Amino acid sequence: MSAGSLDPRPFEVRYIDNPSQAELRKLALARTPYVLETAVGSVNKISRNKARMAKFTYIVADDSSKDRWNANTIDPAKGRELIERQQAYIAEQGELIAIDGYLGVGPKALGSTWLYTPEGANIAGMQQILTFPRADVESAEQLGQPFQPTFRLIYTPDLMLDDMPGRQAIIVDMDNWTTHVMGADYFGESKKGVLRMLNEYVYQQGGLVLHAGAKAVTRKDGRRVTMTVMGLSGTGKTTTTFSKQGELAEPIQDDMVALWPNGEISITENGCFAKTERLSAEAEPVIHAGTVSADAWVENAYLDEDGTFDFFKLELSPQEVKRYRDTLIGTGAPAENVDKYISGEVKFDEVVENEIPEDGWDFVIWSQNGRSIIPMSAIPGAADLKTIPAVQSMGILNRDEGPDAATPGIVRFTSPEQAAGFFMLGETSKTSAAGKDRGKTRSPFTQPFYPGQHGQQAKRFSELAATMGGVTMWLMNTGYIGGDGADVKDGKALKVKIAHSSAMLEGLLGENIKWARDPDFGYEVVDVDASENADLVKVVPVEILQPRRYYEANGRSDEYRAWVDKMMTERRAFLEKYEVDPAIISATAPK
Numbered sequence: 001m002s003a004g005s006l007d008p009r010p011f012e013v014r015y016i017d018n019p020s021q022a023e024l025r026k027l028a029l030a031r032t033p034y035v036l037e038t039a040v041g042s043v044n045k046i047s048r049n050k051a052r053m054a055k056f057t058y059i060v061a062d063d064s065s066k067d068r069w070n071a072n073t074i075d076p077a078k079g080r081e082l083i084e085r086q087q088a089y090i091a092e093q094g095e096l097i098a099i100d101g102y103l104g105v106g107p108k109a110l111g112s113t114w115l116y117t118p119e120g121a122n123i124a125g126m127q128q129i130l131t132f133p134r135a136d137v138e139s140a141e142q143l144g145q146p147f148q149p150t151f152r153l154i155y156t157p158d159l160m161l162d163d164m165p166g167r168q169a170i171i172v173d174m175d176n177w178t179t180h181v182m183g184a185d186y187f188g189e190s191k192k193g194v195l196r197m198l199n200e201y202v203y204q205q206g207g208l209v210l211h212a213g214a215k216a217v218t219r220k221d222g223r224r225v226t227m228t229v230m231g232l233s234g235t236g237k238t239t240t241t242f243s244k245q246g247e248l249a250e251p252i253q254d255d256m257v258a259l260w261p262n263g264e265i266s267i268t269e270n271g272c273f274a275k276t277e278r279l280s281a282e283a284e285p286v287i288h289a290g291t292v293s294a295d296a297w298v299e300n301a302y303l304d305e306d307g308t309f310d311f312f313k314l315e316l317s318p319q320e321v322k323r324y325r326d327t328l329i330g331t332g333a334p335a336e337n338v339d340k341y342i343s344g345e346v347k348f349d350e351v352v353e354n355e356i357p358e359d360g361w362d363f364v365i366w367s368q369n370g371r372s373i374i375p376m377s378a379i380p381g382a383a384d385l386k387t388i389p390a391v392q393s394m395g396i397l398n399r400d401e402g403p404d405a406a407t408p409g410i411v412r413f414t415s416p417e418q419a420a421g422f423f424m425l426g427e428t429s430k431t432s433a434a435g436k437d438r439g440k441t442r443s444p445f446t447q448p449f450y451p452g453q454h455g456q457q458a459k460r461f462s463e464l465a466a467t468m469g470g471v472t473m474w475l476m477n478t479g480y481i482g483g484d485g486a487d488v489k490d491g492k493a494l495k496v497k498i499a500h501s502s503a504m505l506e507g508l509l510g511e512n513i514k515w516a517r518d519p520d521f522g523y524e525v526v527d528v529d530a531s532e533n534a535d536l537v538k539v540v541p542v543e544i545l546q547p548r549r550y551y552e553a554n555g556r557s558d559e560y561r562a563w564v565d566k567m568m569t570e571r572r573a574f575l576e577k578y579e580v581d582p583a584i585i586s587a588t589a590p591k
Contacts, residue, residue: 006152006177008113011087014095016118021295024128027097027121033158034327035122039307042296045122046324048331049168049186050300050367051233056184057170059451070453071172079171082161083180089159093117097124100147101131103198105385108258108266109137110201112151112194119185120157126187126297126373130269150201152178153193157185172451174200187299187371191273195256196449198268203452207260208460211446213241214257214265216383217393217509218248226265226389227509228257231397232428232446233369236478236501238274240397242286242379243502245509250383251376261467263390272379276301276370279311283498290374301370313366314355318342321363333363393472393509396422396446399479401429402439403487404563406551407477409496409544410504412515412524416465417581419473421588422523424458424580425571429479442574455578462581474508475523476501481547482554492554496544503539520564522590 009015019027025043028035034046058074066073074082090096099114109132116124134143159182160167168183170193179193199209212228219225231237238254254272257265274287276298281288290296292309302313305323321328322342329335337360340346351361376382400407407427413419426443444454445461465471478501483493504526507513514532515524526533528542528549536545543550551560571589 006149008147008149011090016097024125031118032122040294044298046327047185049184050369052188056166056168059172086180089156099128102137104267105136111149113149114153116155120155123187123190127190129373129375130271132270151194151197155181192449199450202258207258209258213237213254214252215241216250217246219246224389225392227393229395230446235397235399235428245506252383263468271375274372276311276372277368290378291372297373299371300367302366316364328363334360395474397478399428400477401479401484405480406547406563408525409477411475413473417584418587420458420461421584458580481550500540507536
């Protein structure tokens with residue numbers, strides 16, 4: 001199907017066409033289940049799903065085309081049957097909320113239509129914030145014509161599928177550039193549903209979508225450059241995107257950009273989708289201010305009795321569970337367990353170990369994947385999205401954690417091949433967004449949304465990098481050295497703080513760091529003994545800049561050596577699994 005040939009209104013129902021934010025808020029409070037109104041009048045939805053459900057996402061593909069995709073696939077006949085059930089549900093409901101708009105602005109902007117049954121009014125409200133309106137992209141003549149989207153997403157949150165795993169399904173029909181979401185109620189399925197299709201579309205056009213934030217930085221020498229920051233959920237991508245470096249830092253995007261030849265980028269969203277866990281005005285003033293405003297849309301944040309947010313809430317008392325009883329049961333908590341906890345028959349310590357609850361008892365710990373939507377218009381100093389400079393700095397974040405957390409605070413890659421390898425690895429430690437299955441993980445280019453075979457990303461990046469001379473490529477650890485949060489409290493590990501990250505990026509962008517080659521991996525680390533780095537070392541401990549020194553000083557050299565050997569072996573195996581070019585493998589994990 002060609003671009004712009006989709007019908008934006010394919011059902012014979014009543015359409016609530018592009019309602020205002022105020023109208024959507026009113027609809028959400030009236031029609032969306034388990035929505036809480038905050039003290040300032042904003043909307044906070046408690047959802048059944050606390051994260052995207054990749055395991056319930058399926059690309060429509062027959063046997064001859066299954067190998068084209070890295071994701072789950074579904075037989076076309078079964079896919080059609082589920083889509084027909086969604087169509088019947090929509091006909092029964094009799095109305096849809098329709099949001100029309102664009103991914104990005106400028107000549108590479110692509111139109112999309114999102115359709116929601118009314119119980120998804122909160123999702124529609126959030127999506128509208130991130131979507132560029134037609135008036136930002138189209139001419140007066142185009143605005144007078146029917147909308148012609150490239151993509152379409154149809155979302156029915158309360159259509160439960162009893163014959164499907166999890167009673168839900170996200171059906172991706174790439175042939176028709178349409179995604180059907182059934183039974184899920186988490187906003188991320190709307191946001192990523194269209195961005196997933198964008199990944200495939202951009203690849204077909206010769207580009208590569210990066211799961212990356214981006215900001216324009218005016219350096220102290222007056223040069224204005226774009227920095228991209230890749231990272232999985234929880235690595236600090238949004239925080240890093242909004243941190244200050246140089247004379248001026250102007251946020252561009254916090255989640256996805258498309259990379260084209262010669263370092264050109266095109267944007268996707270008109271705002272950001274930020275985590276609210278431990279959100280504070282001191283550490284992240286822009287995101288905090290947007291989240292607590294009256295215009296905010298929030299998911300899964302904890303509200304005190306007076307309707308104010310507590311972004312640091314973790315353990316719930318029996319009294320707090322009692323107050324949230326109906327909401328917790330309505331979003332999946334077993335009623336019997338909830339009542340046992342309220343009565344005191346079961347205590348917190350009996351069902352939780354190391355902050356991980358037993359199955360059926362998740363409700364005693366508040367979700368750590370609370371989220372909020374912040375429009376770009378609410379972000380002071382955001383860049384003019386129509387005048388974005390070419391990319392000159394590209395990085396990836398690794399939130400390293402655990403006894404073998406030994407990734408340097410910042411690393412500079414010595415070649416595009418080495419950068420391609422580490423970007424392909426996408427290493428980090430899993431966070432609460434990933435559920436109970438925590439620990440180290442790897443995700444090619446930090447892109448769990450890329451639908452094609454992952455090896456394509458390394459190949460395309462290498463092709464694009466060949467057109468991007470002079471671009472600095474780097475990796476930053478936003479987690480720990482030698483342990484985790486508990487170890488830091490016991491004096492047995494170091495935390496990489498936001499102030500450390502900002503100082504390291506400042507030095508990187510200013511090109512005033514003196515680097516030294518790491519003897520094991522061949523990338524460059526900060527030369528902590530060089531006088532040129534004295535100011536940086538005053539802010540960032542040398543043990544963060546060169547973790548080897550931390551392990552040596554604490555009698556843990558054997559652990560460091562074992563980590564090096566393990567990383568070499570695992571990285572080579574991971575890259576070989578995706579048939580990455582041998583030159584990239586050699587640059588990333590030298591023998």
